[in-house]
Amino acid sequence: MTHELILAWLRETDERRLEELWRQADTVRREHVGDEVHLRGLIEISNHCVRQCGYCGLRAGRRDLQRYRMTASKILACARRAVEFGYGTVVLQAGEDYRLTGPWVADVVRHIKAETPLAVTLSLGERADEELALWRVGGADRYLLRFETSNAELYRRIHPPRRPTDDTAGQDPPWHTRVKILRRLRELGYEIGSGVMIGIPGQTFDDLARDIELFRELDLDMIGVGPYIAHSETPLGRDPPASGGADQVPNTEAMTYKVVALARLVCPGANIPSTTALATLNLAAGRELGLSRGANVVMPNLTPVEYRALYEIYPAKACIRETADDCHRCLRGRILSIGRTVGSGRGDSRRRSAAGVK
Ligand code: SAM
Ligand code: SF4
Numbered sequence: 001m002t003h004e005l006i007l008a009w010l011r012e013t014d015e016r017r018l019e020e021l022w023r024q025a026d027t028v029r030r031e032h033v034g035d036e037v038h039l040r041g042l043i044e045i046s047n048h049c050v051r052q053c054g055y056c057g058l059r060a061g062r063r064d065l066q067r068y069r070m071t072a073s074k075i076l077a078c079a080r081r082a083v084e085f086g087y088g089t090v091v092l093q094a095g096e097d098y099r100l101t102g103p104w105v106a107d108v109v110r111h112i113k114a115e116t117p118l119a120v121t122l123s124l125g126e127r128a129d130e131e132l133a134l135w136r137v138g139g140a141d142r143y144l145l146r147f148e149t150s151n152a153e154l155y156r157r158i159h160p161p162r163r164p165t166d167d168t169a170g171q172d173p174p175w176h177t178r179v180k181i182l183r184r185l186r187e188l189g190y191e192i193g194s195g196v197m198i199g200i201p202g203q204t205f206d207d208l209a210r211d212i213e214l215f216r217e218l219d220l221d222m223i224g225v226g227p228y229i230a231h232s233e234t235p236l237g238r239d240p241p242a243s244g245g246a247d248q249v250p251n252t253e254a255m256t257y258k259v260v261a262l263a264r265l266v267c268p269g270a271n272i273p274s275t276t277a278l279a280t281l282n283l284a285a286g287r288e289l290g291l292s293r294g295a296n297v298v299m300p301n302l303t304p305v306e307y308r309a310l311y312e313i314y315p316a317k318a319c320i321r322e323t324a325d326d327c328h329r330c331l332r333g334r335i336l337s338i339g340r341t342v343g344s345g346r347g348d349s350r351r352r353s354a355a356g357v358k
Contacts, residue, residue: 051160069099147179149196149197228251
């Protein structure tokens with residue numbers, strides 16, 4: 001698929017022609033990853049973060065947010081629930097929190113792997129090479145790290161480096177920390193997942209088309225995309241730059257479906273979730289529409305209810321009051337209601353199984 005064709009689909013507004021994109025994505029999804037929808041149990045293990053991402057409600061500069069960090073035994077209890085519910089994977093996600101030390105995380109992963117048949121996905125930010133290697137040895141199977149945007153200038157504006165000396169401005173290549181880390185994760189033997197936010201202020205259609213081409217270039221195992229949702233307690237939410245006019249990508253539900261569908265077409269074997277951010281825009285049908293337009297994964301939330309509202313990446317997040325049981329029942333029902341089946345097993349990447357990678 002050429003850059004021009006991706007761009008043309010992103011700019012398409014005719015509902016009838018878009019039906020053709022949905023049809024193509026659904027056909028490719030069925031041929032390459034089948035009708036199973038895999039359930040990944042999400043555990044939001046800490047909302048502490050040292051970073052200052054301009055878009056995110058967990059950023060370090062946010063003083064009004066009560067912070068939490070789950071204990072190892074609470075995380076293990078959530079993993080046991082995942083087994084009871086029949087999930088194949090747990091995803092441990094957090095802000096970039098260095099009190100979740102390398103050895104501590106490795107120990108939690110080892111316990112989950114010893115006690116359960118679950119695959120473990122980590123999403124803990126831009127951690128050091130030694131930590132990523134240690135967690136892999138401990139049994140972690142997959143790592144999620146969205147590169148957020150492939151536009152280096154926009155990325156730098158919304159995602160300041162942790163230390164000024166980490167800024168790679170002017171170096172070409174490597175210019176994008178997160179892409180470098182993704183390549184390293186692949187070398188370490190992780191399945192790698194990445195993605196972008198859709199409609200970040202300053203993101204153009206051309207940028208988004210390049211993002212989708214980068215999914216293909218990185219040959220991702222997992223692709224997570226969702227609309228950017230403004231948070232009034234963040235610099236980008238409070239004070240967005242002047243609109244880029246017709247070139248600015250809108251942060252809409254429709255645009256998100258287009259990116260889900262195009263991601264499926266460029267990476268046919270990838271695992272692609274229908275995300276919570278999509279459900280936040282359309283609670284009644286967003287998840288189902290994502291699944292019908294290329295997605296094959298949903299992420300029921302296992303985080304204990306007392307922490308859910310505190311993992312406030314963006315406001316009005318869907319399902320913050322529901323318990324793990326509620327999420328489980330609701331998502332199973334939604335999968336069955338559209339004639340799909342609930343996945344069994346770990347739902348490993350087809351890309352890697354096809355290549356015989358263990
Ligand atoms: N700290 C880790 C990281 O940054 O990769 C994992 C947690 S972070 C909250 C997970 C994802 O949330 C980010 O990759 C980003 O795409 C998404 N996110 C953050 N702020 C958002 C916003 N305002 N709207 C939509 N998605 C957002
Ligand atoms: Fe921290 Fe991740 Fe939010 Fe950035 S996106 S502030 S690294 S939690």
